[in-house]
Amino acid sequence: DEYTILNKLGKGSFGTVYKVEQKKSNLFRAMKVISKEILTYQDDDQQFLKEIEILMKQDHINILKGYEYFEDNLNYYLITELITKGELYEYILNCDKIDEAQVRYIFKQLISVVSYLHKNQIIHRDLKPENILVDSVIDNNINIKVIDFGTCNFFKKGKNLNLQGGSPYYIAPE
Ligand code: ATP
Numbered sequence: 672d673e674y675t676i677l678n679k680l681g682k683g684s685f686g687t688v689y690k691v692e693q694k695k696s697n698l699f700r701a702m703k704v705i706s707k708e709i710l711t712y713q714d715d716d717q718q719f720l721k722e723i724e725i726l727m728k729q730d731h732i733n734i735l736k737g738y739e740y741f742e743d744n745l746n747y748y749l750i751t752e753l754i755t756k757g758e759l760y761e762y763i764l765n766c767d768k769i770d771e772a773q774v775r776y777i778f779k780q781l782i783s784v785v786s787y788l789h790k791n792q793i794i795h796r797d798l799k800p801e802n803i804l805v806d807s808v809i810d811n812n813i814n815i816k817v818i819d820f821g822t823c824n825f826f827k828k829g830k831n832l833n834l835q836g837g838s839p840y841y842i843a844p845e
Pocket residue numbers: 680681682683684685686687688701703735751752753754755757758797801802804818819820821
């Protein structure tokens with residue numbers, strides 16, 4: 672009722688992401704449709720999706736901002752800001768070279784995100800170039816947004832989490 676669904680932006684293991692337009696404001700946003708089946712793949716018996724909770728609460732310039740959500744029996748519908756320049760993965764594939772200063776600039780943002788999350792007792796568990804979007808490129812500096820909090824959770828010091836999560840090519844052997 673409140674958004675017009677435009678085109679598909681991407682698809683992952685649990686969610687499909689669409690470009691949408693908010694009817695009352697004519698603003699473009701992204702909508703991730705997440706099957707409620709994902710709740711059975713978490714490492715605690717959570718009744719509500721951490722991805723929504725965390726994206727709506729967080730306040731960091733390099734983390735995707737969540738605005739609102741809807742739900743029905745099958746899915747959650749998470750409305751977030753729209754990032755238009757694609758995945759860092761594609762960006763790296765398509766450019767001839769990335770120099771050291773550019774990599775350093777990206778990495779600084781990334782560790783700032785990780786530090787912010789860890790200070791707030793949150794682990795992401797699926798950091799990879801497909802889950803990092805290019806927000807803007809200004810004077811050769813690549814500004815990023817970390818997305819996809821589908822495997823994130825809260826941690827407590829001294830308590831292990833046991834979910835076998837992440838993405839095979841990137842996961843740490845341990
Ligand atoms: P995974 O398989 O990594 O678990 P997923 O199903 O959890 O993926 P996301 O990674 O959140 O889904 O989104 C899938 C893809 O959709 C992203 O890799 C990206 O290309 C695109 N996408 C997601 N959110 C946005 C956004 N806010 N703006 C633009 N594109 C987006």
